[in-house]
Amino acid sequence: MQILKTGLCAAVILTTFSTASFADEAAIKARQGLMRIYAQNLAILGGMAKGTTEYNKETASAAAARLLQAATFDQNVMWPQGSDNVAMAGKTAAKPELWSTFPAVMESSKKFVDAAEAMNTAAGTDLAALQGAMGAVGASCAGCHKPYRQK
16 A cells, blocks of 8 residues: 555656646747747848848738737746756756846847837838838847847
8 A cells, every 4th residue: 555655646746747847848839939930020021121032011011010919929828937948958048047037038028029019110111111120129139039048
C-alpha cells in the first residue's frame, strides 16, 4: 500500500510539473507565432521601404493593418513567469530580466503599438510616408529585443 501511495504522489507531482512545462511551452509557441506575424508583415513593408519590392498602396495598407492587429492582440497569457531562456533552455530567447522589469517592457510594448498605428496611417499614403514610419517601428522592436532577447 505504501508503494502505491508513493507512486501516486510521484505521478501527481510529475503531472503538475509537466503541465506547467506544457503551459509554458504553449505560451512560448504562441508568442513566437505572433512574432512571425510581425516579421511577415514587416518584411512586406520593409521590402517596399528599401525599394527591393515595388510599392503598392493596397498591399502596404493590408500589411500595416495586419501589423497593427497583431500589435494590439492581448498577449497576457503568452508571457508567464518562468517561460524564459534559463528555465526553458533551448525553447526561447526571452531573458529572465524581462519579468523583473515588466513596467519597462510594457512601455516598450506601447511604443510598438504607437509605431504600428503610425505605420497603419502612413503605409497606404505613399512610399515616402511608409519609409518615414519604418524607423519608429524598427526602434520599437529593438526596444524589447536588445535588452530582453538573447542573441
